[in-house]
Amino acid sequence: MSSFFFNLRILLMSWTYRRDVNELRRRLGMEPLGYWWQWPFRGGLTSKWREAKQRTNRVLVGVFTDEDHVLEATRECREAGFAIHDVYTPYAVHGMDEAMGLRRSRLTWVTFVMGALAGAFALFGQYYTQAIDWPINVGGKDPWHVHAYVPVTFEFVVLIGGLSTMLALFIRSRLYPGKKARLVVDGITDDKFALALAQRDTSFDGERARALFAKHHVQRVLDLGEAP
Amino acid sequence: MSHSVESELREPLVHGDKTLHDITEAACAPMERKPNGLWWAAFLVALTCLGIGFVTVSYQIATGIGTWGLNKTVGWAFDITNFVFWVGIGHAGTLISAVLFLFRQKWRTSINRSAEAMTIFAVICAAIFPLIHMGRPWLAFWTAPYPNFRGPLWVNFRSPLLWDVFAISTYFTISAVFWYIGLIPDLASARDRATGIRKKIYGIMSFGWNGSARIWSRYETAYMLFAGLATPLVVSVHTIVSMDFATSVIPGWHTTIFPPYFVIGAIFSGFAMVMTLLIIMRKVVNLEAFITINHLENMAKVILVTGSIVGLAYATEFFVAWYSGSEYEGFTFINRATGPFAWAYWIMVSCNVITPQLMWFKKLRRNVVVLFILSIFVNIGMWFERFVIVVTSLHRDFMPSSWTYYTPTMIEFLTLLGSFGLFFTCFLLFCRVLPMLAFGEIKGVMRTGKHKHHDHKHPAVIHKHDVAHAKKHEKEVAHV
Numbered sequence: 243m244s245s246f247f248f249n250l251r252i253l254l255m256s257w258t259y260r261r262d263v264n265e266l267r268r269r270l271g272m273e274p275l276g277y278w279w280q281w282p283f284r285g286g287l288t289s290k291w292r293e294a295k296q297r298t299n300r301v302l303v304g305v306f307t308d309e310d311h312v313l314e315a316t317r318e319c320r321e322a323g324f325a326i327h328d329v330y331t332p333y334a335v336h337g338m339d340e341a342m343g344l345r346r347s348r349l350t351w352v353t354f355v356m357g358a359l360a361g362a363f364a365l366f367g368q369y370y371t372q373a374i375d376w377p378i379n380v381g382g383k384d385p386w387h388v389h390a391y392v393p394v395t396f397e398f399v400v401l402i403g404g405l406s407t408m409l410a411l412f413i414r415s416r417l418y419p420g421k422k423a424r425l426v427v428d429g430i431t432d433d434k435f436a437l438a439l440a441q442r443d444t445s446f447d448g449e450r451a452r453a454l455f456a457k458h459h460v461q462r463v464l465d466l467g468e469a470p
Numbered sequence: 471m472s473h474s475v476e477s478e479l480r481e482p483l484v485h486g487d488k489t490l491h492d493i494t495e496a497a498c499a500p501m502e503r504k505p506n507g508l509w510w511a512a513f514l515v516a517l518t519c520l521g522i523g524f525v526t527v528s529y530q531i532a533t534g535i536g537t538w539g540l541n542k543t544v545g546w547a548f549d550i551t552n553f554v555f556w557v558g559i560g561h562a563g564t565l566i567s568a569v570l571f572l573f574r575q576k577w578r579t580s581i582n583r584s585a586e587a588m589t590i591f592a593v594i595c596a597a598i599f600p601l602i603h604m605g606r607p608w609l610a611f612w613t614a615p616y617p618n619f620r621g622p623l624w625v626n627f628r629s630p631l632l633w634d635v636f637a638i639s640t641y642f643t644i645s646a647v648f649w650y651i652g653l654i655p656d657l658a659s660a661r662d663r664a665t666g667i668r669k670k671i672y673g674i675m676s677f678g679w680n681g682s683a684r685i686w687s688r689y690e691t692a693y694m695l696f697a698g699l700a701t702p703l704v705v706s707v708h709t710i711v712s713m714d715f716a717t718s719v720i721p722g723w724h725t726t727i728f729p730p731y732f733v734i735g736a737i738f739s740g741f742a743m744v745m746t747l748l749i750i751m752r753k754v755v756n757l758e759a760f761i762t763i764n765h766l767e768n769m770a771k772v773i774l775v776t777g778s779i780v781g782l783a784y785a786t787e788f789f790v791a792w793y794s795g796s797e798y799e800g801f802t803f804i805n806r807a808t809g810p811f812a813w814a815y816w817i818m819v820s821c822n823v824i825t826p827q828l829m830w831f832k833k834l835r836r837n838v839v840v841l842f843i844l845s846i847f848v849n850i851g852m853w854f855e856r857f858v859i860v861v862t863s864l865h866r867d868f869m870p871s872s873w874t875y876y877t878p879t880m881i882e883f884l885t886l887l888g889s890f891g892l893f894f895t896c897f898l899l900f901c902r903v904l905p906m907l908a909f910g911e912i913k914g915v916m917r918t919g920k921h922k923h924h925d926h927k928h929p930a931v932i933h934k935h936d937v938a939h940a941k942k943h944e945k946e947v948a949h950v
Contacts, residue, residue, distance in 0.1 A: 329683035332490060332659070333913040334690050338683050347691035353699070371615060371624035378626060393633040393710055400703045401640040404696060408647050411692040412677070415685040421678025423658065430681040431659040433490035 301327045301438040302448060303464040304455035305427050309335045312435035315458035317341040319439060324451060327440040330430045352410040353403045360402030364395040427464065438466075488759070490913050494659055497909035500755045501660060505902060508754055516894035523888010526881050527602060535605055537881045543874045544864045547857075548882040549599045550714075552889060554856040555739070556596035557638065557711055558732075561704055562740025563589025564645055567652070568700035571693075577768055579911040580760045583656075584751065584897075585744045586649040587906070591896040592743075593642045595889040600634070602885070630713040637710040644703055648696045651689070654679050656905040708736040715859065722802040722863030725790065731783040735855060738776035738822070742848035745769050749842045751901065760907055763836050770835045773848065777826030780855075784823065798868070806862045810875055814858050821851025 264275055306312040309331070316329055316338065326342050329335075339346075372378070373386040412418060426436045439451055448465075455463055488496075505513075530537045540547055563585040570578040601607045613635045615625045625632050658679035661672035679685075712732035715723035745766065752761040791803040806815050825847045834840045866873045900906065 330681040331683055331686065332494075332681060333655070333910045334686045335683070336914070339687050342683060344684065344687050347688045349688055349691045350695060353695050367615070368627045372627050376621060376624055380626075380628065390628040393630075393706070393713075394627055394636045396702075396706055397633075397636040397640040397710075400699050400706075401636075401643060404644045404647055404699050407692055407695050407699075408651065411651070411688055415682075415688055417654070417677035417679065417685070419677055420674045423661065423673065423676065423678045423680050425662065425680050428662070431655070431662045431679070432494045 300441040301466050302441060302446075302451055303426055303439075303466055304437045304451075304458075304460040305462050305464070306435040306437065306459065307433065307461050308459065309435060311458045311460075312437055313337055313341050315455060315460070316437055318454055318458070319437065319451065322450065322454060324446075325440040325442055327438040329438070330426050330434075330436040332431055332433060332435070335435075349407060349410055349414070353407045356406035357399045357403035361395055361399040364398035365391065368394060426466070434461075488916065490916075493909050493913055493916065494663070496757070496760070497656070497905055497907040497912075498660055498663055500901060501903060501905065502663070506754075509898065509902070512754075512894070513898045516891050516898055519887050519891025520895045521891070522884055523891050526884040526888060527598070530602060530881055530885070531607060535603065537879060539877050539879045539882060541874055541876070543867055543872045544861060544876040546864065547861050547876050548878045548886070549603050551853065551856040551860050552886055553596050553599035553603075554711055554732075554860075555853050556592045556599070556889065556893075557708065558736035558739045558852060558856075559743045560589040560592035560596065560641070560645070560740065561708060561733075561736035562744045563587070563592075564641075564648070564700050564704040565737055565740065566744070567648060568697040568704065571697045572701060576915040577765055579908055579915050580757075580762075580765055581744065581748060581769075582911070583649075583652065583908040584748065584900075584906050586645065586652070587900045587904070588744060588747060588897065589645050589740075590642065590649060591893050591900075592740075593638065593645065594896070595893050597638055597642070598889065598892075630710065630717050633710045634714060637707045641703060641707045644696070644700055648700055651693065651696065652908055652911075653904065655681075655689075655910040656908060659909070660905055705733055708733045715863075720863050720867075721796065721798040722806070722859070725787065727783060727786055727790070731780070731787075734776050734779045734783065735852060738773060738780055738826075739848060739852035741769050741772050741776065742845040742852065745773070745841060745845040746849060747897065749838055749845070751906070755901065755906075757907065760912065763838070766838065766841055767832075767835045770829045770841055770844075773844070774826050774829035777822060777829075777848070781823035784819065802863055802866075805866055806858060809862065809866065811858065811862045811865070814854050815862065818851050818854040818858050821847045822855060825851070 260275060267275065304312075304315060306315065312329065312331065313335060316326060317340075320326055320341065320343055329338060329342060331338070338344075368391045369386060372391075377385040379385075425431070426438060427434055430436060437455070439446075441448075452463055535549075538548065563582075566578050566585040567582040570582075601610055604610060613625060613632065615627075654676055657672050657676035658681070661669055661676050664672055709729040709732065712728035716725060716728035718724060748761050748769075749766070752758050788803050791799040794800075806812070825844055828834050828840070828844065861876050865876055
């Protein structure tokens with residue numbers, strides 16, 4: 243019983259200690275340490291990418307109430323040369339990728355490569371265990387006959403392909419359990435559509451952007467100092 | 471919706487003139503209000519069944535599977551029947567969410583979430599039965615190929631039973647991932663409406679979703695990939711389940727027709743179970759505007775098609791048993807239809823082949839009461855199909871001296887009851903705490919079949935009022 247309380251104390255100590263370290267890091271202008279499972283979402287390349295993104299943190303946001311309006315507004319703003327920071331919608335609006343000029347997601351490559359690796363691993367693993375390490379004589383049959391190993395290989399390809407697609411989606415989009423949601427305006431997950439234009443430099447023509455928003459029945463316009 | 475092809479013939483997917491906010495309200499209402507008496511009554515019944523199941527399973531694990539009615543001749547019976555039954559039930563969810571997604575069947579959006587939940591709970595129910603059958607379920611990890619100190623003695627990858635381990639666990643994992651990925655945007659909607667502890671929990675579960683179109687774009691790609699992976703997966707799972715039988719040399723099991731026949735049977739039974747659940751659910755939680763009679767009619771059509779294919783499979787089995795000239799094969803099938811288990815065979819045929827044929831009539835297809843009764847019949851029929859395949863092929867084997875009859879014990883009945891208890895407890899809890907309509911997707915298809923906002927550039931059908939509307943719209947634009 244005492245060891246239980248001892249372990250509990252260690253656990254609590256590590257918790258308080260982590261908070262102290264985070265306070266120190268914050269004062270030094272460093273990013274606070276996260277939980278261990280946040281590491282793929284925080285360190286390395288992604289933080290560099292995020293820093294680059296944060297340099298353009300001032301955005302002009304137009305709030306719309308119809309998907310057709312926000313779609314057309316996005317298309318025209320992009321054609322007019324505005325940098326689209328992001329568009330926030332309650333559901334996947336069809337045609338938004340083209341309107342924003344997004345390129346095709348490369349997640350398919352993750353699925354393909356990981357699926358292929360999983361298939362190779364499964365085939366090799368079965369070959370090693372069944373034909374090399376401990377061949378079992380079943381009615382005098384050849385221990386390696388590829389047909390018998392197709393089902394497990396297929397299932398493993400699907401399993402690893404699916405799980406790696408999920409992980410790639412979460413890591414690339416930096417979605418993780420417990421992440422605090424920063425909504426650009428209330429109602430984004432209900433019935434509002436928001437188009438956020440990045441105000442990168444002094445050449446940003448706010449008046450023209452507002453006029454374009456107005457043409458497409460904007461509900462309200464917000465000038466946010468910090469991008470969500 | 472600007473991109474959707476409007477059709478004069480197609481009925482709207484969502485009834486009533488609803489705004490986006492109305493859909494959020496309607497979909498979140500069951501999670502936000504206190505459950506009604508009907509829910510509590512159903513939940514208590516389900517929980518009681520689950521409790522009974524828990525006690526009986528504990529008893530049979532402690533005592534051993536000698537508590538079942540198995541004997542030397544009939545070594546597989548009730549347990550395997552239940553396993554195949556539940557795996558089959560699980561197939562409709564993935565079919566609705568993945569295959570109908572790839573075929574761009576927009577009507578799936580109202581039913582896919584609850585069908586996927588049903589898949590996951592059904593697979594959990596299914597997985598319990600082989601675990602019990604192992605006799606020592608705490609050693610279930612021996613089915614995993616890990617380096618061990620017993621040689622290392624590896625699992626036999628040539629055994630269909632091991633294929634099953636991989637198929638069922640992969641199917642469960644991928645279905646759960648597919649379901650959860652779909653849930654995230656809806657959980658975010660629930661989070662932004664909730665307060666207190668619920669906001670916190672939905673906040674953790676929704677992964678910080680903020681509706682970014684950059685993320686939506688990747689999300690859509692990932693969703694399509696999952697659909698692409700799940701479609702062959704769903705076919706493979708019941709194929710492999712059928713191979714548990716088909717790769718043996720028992721007359722009645724050793725047939726090449728089994729894989730497609732099992733897959734179609736799984737879809738057939740799965741749709742029946744989805745229909746049973748949805749007819750109750752749309753009534754209890756007032757979702758008639760979303761799960762419309764058209765949805766039920768579409769499902770009835772799927773049941774009709776798959777039911778007819780199942781009937782064809784029964785006929786083909788009989789034909790091949792005769793045409794093959796195999797004495798044993800022929801005897802098994804004659805024995806099925808006329809032997810001691812003829813009662814089970816004819817329950818199966820009347821429920822699975824005859825009742826679905828009523829769905830040729832549109833009047834019956836659009837009658838909720840008829841559909842409900844039909845779906846129950848199909849559920850019963852498909853349970854008996856597995857019973858017939860397993861038991862009648864075994865009980866009269868090659869040696870007449872070992873011919874016998876199989877009677878299930880009360881323990882086996884109560885275990886089946888317990889699995890239904892588990893299924894309905896999970897499903898009722900799901901209805902309470904998670905969004906049971908994929909309303910993020912419904913919002914995307916709600917304009918289908920309505921004439922509110924036409925695509926003026928690419929109208930599918932040009933009408934007078936469209937032209938007038940377009941002219942009016944042009945004026946507005948010019949005015950701005």
